[in-house]
Amino acid sequence: MNELLNKLAVAIARGKVNQKSPFPPDMKGEFGADELTKQALEESVAPAAILNDGLMIGMKTVGDKFESGKAFIPDMLIAAKAMNVAMVHLKPFFDSGEVELKGDFILGTVAGDLHDIGKNIVRMVLTGNGWNVIDLGTDVKPEQFIETLKEYPNAVIGMSALLTTTMMQMETTTTAIKEVSPDTKIYIGGAPISQEFSDKIGADGYFPDPNKFAKHLASVV
Amino acid sequence: MITLNKNYKEKIKLRIEPIGKDLDVIKGTPLIDKLFEYGIEFPCGGKGLCGGCKVKLLSGDVKNHEQYKELNCKLGLDSDFRLACNSELIEDTTIEIPQLESLILADNTAFTFTPLVGFGIAIDIGTTTIVAQLVDLSSSQVLGVQTSRNPQSRFGSDIMSRILHGLTTAGSDELKKLIREETYSLIKLLLNSKDINLKKIVLVGNSVMHHLFCGLDVQPLSMFPFATTNNESIEYSPVELDWELSSEVKIIFVRPISSFIGSDIYAGIIASGMDKHTQLTALIDLGTNGEIVVGSSDRMVCASTAAGPAFEGATIHMGMSAMSGAISSVNNNDTRIDYHVIGNQDALGICGSGLIDAVSVFLQNGSVDAGGTIVDEKEKLRIGDRVFLTQKDVREFQLAKGALAAGLQILVDKLCKSLDDITHIFIAGGFGNFINLSNVTRLGMIEVDQSKITKLGNSALIGAKMLLFTDDYSLENSISKIEHISLDSDENFQDIFVNKMFFNNYISNDIADE
Missing domain, CATH: 1.10.1240.10 (Methionine synthase domain)
Incomplete structure (x- = not known):
């Protein structure tokens, strides 16, 4: 090399x-x-x-x-x-398309939550792993995820929440997205999140660190 | 699993060391219930996550959830330790708890006032601690002080877990009842059955404490855009609070300035006098919510930073509050590291002031480089025989100090000023009293010259005392001048934050060594 x-x-x-x-x-x-x-x-x-x-x-x-x-x-x-x-x-x-990317990834911190450092780390790791990351920022409403999904229909979605009070927004957002696009994969992360919570709200998985997540994405795509 | 038969109440004995307290306890009682009244903290809210409530079993045993061994292992606790939040008392047991004393955060600072007749009580309802002072309104003399732990702490030490618990009507009622009863018991202790002419009680606190005390809906405070339900000063008669006091006593919980700026910060502003200065000054509260205010008499900006938990020991491996057994200061003494332990006993852990000193010492002796990396990665940073810092601890410290320094920078930028324009910085909060300012500035926690920094003590309580001498609680003249800035939504935050995590004052040393 x-x-x-x-x-x-x-x-x-x-x-x-x-x-x-x-x-x-x-x-x-x-x-x-x-x-x-x-x-x-x-x-x-x-x-x-x-x-x-x-x-x-x-x-x-x-x-x-x-x-x-x-x-x-x-x-x-x-x-x-x-x-x-x-x-x-x-x-x-x-x-220009000269470098072929692994796919599109829509990323955002859920509505009501302004924390973005964890989300930014995920963005960096995924970008470094060859994903086209569309970062919607913080306080992202369900409609914003859905609108962006129309533009990138094959995208995978990642959501972050750092507050115990806003993690409930993940359920609302997941339900809304799955309603219009049941096959879209949705992954969640953030300090208060667990795999049980992910299962409960119908998301496709929780990862405690971005590296594990990137490896998982590489294995499913 | 133990099932509790409510009709059968077998008593067992619980002995608490080192205070030698014997208690008769009903079998099956959660240990958390018995320890709470002795001031043991449950930083994670009793979820078994943090290990902050560990107790050592000297004899007997307690019933734990099945996962406790796994938890002990994860938290690195020896087999004779248990987490109090996860233990039921089932047989005669002796436990030892790592210390009980709390700090008195009272003051007797002088200020100008117009003398009034009678007595008043000024109370600071903190997220962690409640402090109440009895004041002679004719002389402003403090006649007595009482302090206690905020009983709501059992639902978590941080503000978000309080909000979470307060989201239901039952939870909100429970929190309201707890804080009102505890506050009343402090008032009773202050009055000590004496028949004095009590005129007024003034309470200050952050917006969440205001809402919970007043029984207001905290839901709007739980998520962006973080609004208050009601941001007025609320006046009560004693009977409305179930307080047995003369019906003439006026009780006022002073209004928050905005959802993020409580009356405790407003009290700090007037205590420091920064609202009277025409030059640029700043107030930094190193408490749980890490509030910073910068400005002058015509305009002030304010933000909260996530700096608190590290300085309170919550995110540090051997971190603890400033209690007996905590290393509170560290010095480099040529060949060895000297340290002081609160209560002159064996060191059990390290508190915020000790952490600041320790990081400074390890930078000076070259164990840690200017980027915050432990130079010999296999080594822990030993302070005493038992207490050490890990690489993660140094990183946690960097996050906290980066957030603090970035917060100050962004606020100064908002006012189109520079850090050099700040003529004076006031440090508020009990923890602030114990910190070594030369280390604070050397580490870049606060990037101004040390001579410009003054420790103010419990500025919220000083301000609350001053507010006993006014009649206007609308604060209308001040409110329009104080603006809250959300650091999270500042586009430069992350960049500035990362830059401020480094120990820039140590770069020249590194170069000189080469």
Whole structure:
């Protein structure tokens, strides 16, 4: 595999955004995700390879650590920053269809809830895994999910809630979506959620961390 | 499973160490019921999730739910520990609980006032603690203080679990009854059967405490857009609250400014005098809801941050409240780490002030880098023989301090000012009294010069005392000047938050080392 892409994977996993970023301290002065992605494109590495062998490997490294309790929310947020700068360079190739994506994924925090950090981490992991993520933001009403689903009829839906008071909105939203599109897969996540709750409201599954979820999605699609 | 026969009430003995208290208990009583009155906290609301209510069995045994072994293992508890929230008393038992003392959050700060006749009581209804002061209205002298745990805490220590419980009529009635009775018992203790000329009782608290005390529907406070049902100051006569006091006593629960800004924060604002300053000042409450107010006499902006739980120990592996047994301060002393334990006993855990010091010490001695990573990943950060921090603890601290620093930054940005423009910062809340300010600024929790920071103590109680001397509880002049900002919906929040999680003051050290 390309040495440059290995470096990119490390930059993503460690959250090295660009050369001038002081974090992490032991990578001071080295190229970050920004420069490495640009360089790879300049050296005519295929965008799909940059995604698969660079970003995705980096995401998997930090995601595995998160899953095993060796990395935490801040590590994920820092990796997300590095990921976002790399994506800026790759976006034109996704938009043009040059890089084939795994599918569409509609994501949002349910109505009445404004928490978005957990949802943003899911977005990053799925984007890094080659999904076209349509992020509807926070306080997303059932109708907004349904409207967006019309535009992306084969999309998978992901919902987040962080409040015990708003998790009930997941049931309302799931019921509304399943009514118009029974085959659409709906996954839920957030601190107060459990698999039992997912079963109870008729969703297709709950995942406690984004890495496990990405693996599951890869196995069903 | 144990089934309770209501007609058969066999008594058993419960001994609580280290206070040596003996209780006769009806067999089958949940341990949670007996311990609550001794001030044991149930941070997760008695769901068996957090381990905060652990007790050690010295003799006898208790009946647990079947999953308790799994839970003990998950929480890393030894086999002789049980979670009180998940235990029934079935035989003579002796237990030991990790400490009981709570802090007195009273004050006797001077302020200007117009003398009145008689006496008043100022009460701060906190999410966790209730504090009441008896005040001589002719001199503003504090004659007595009583404090107790908010009895609603048994339904969860955070505000959301209170709201959840209050969503049903029965739950709402239960919470109302609990808080009114507890408040009345503090008033009785203050009056101590003395026949004094009590004129007025002023209560302050956050919006949820206001709604629950007044029996208002909390449903609109449960989700976005987080509205209040009624945001007026509500006046009661004693008989309306079932309080046996002279019918002439006026009781007022002061109105919230908005759904997010309760009268406790308003009281803090007037206590600090920030509503009188023409220059930019800030008030930071390091309590459960982590409120921040920034502004000057003409305009103030306010936000709440999720910083509280880490500083209260809830998300820290060996975290605990500032009680006996908690490491409350840590110092680097050349070759070794010195620390102080509240009550001068063996260390059982670490409280917020100790956590701040410890993180600072480990950054200084190079065990943790400026990004917050433990340099030797196999090592725990040992403070004493038994107490240590994990990588997750440092990350939790980073989340809390990132939220706090980002909150302050975003509020200052909203006013089109910079952090340097702040002339003074007031720290409110009981926890604030014990923190080492040089570490607070060095770690970047509050990014202003240390000389600009003043500890204010229980500013809500000071403000409530000041409110005893007014007659206008509409607060009309102030309300239009105070605006709430939702940090979650600020598009720059995540970016600023991540930047503020790092220990930027330690970067130069890293470079110097190379």
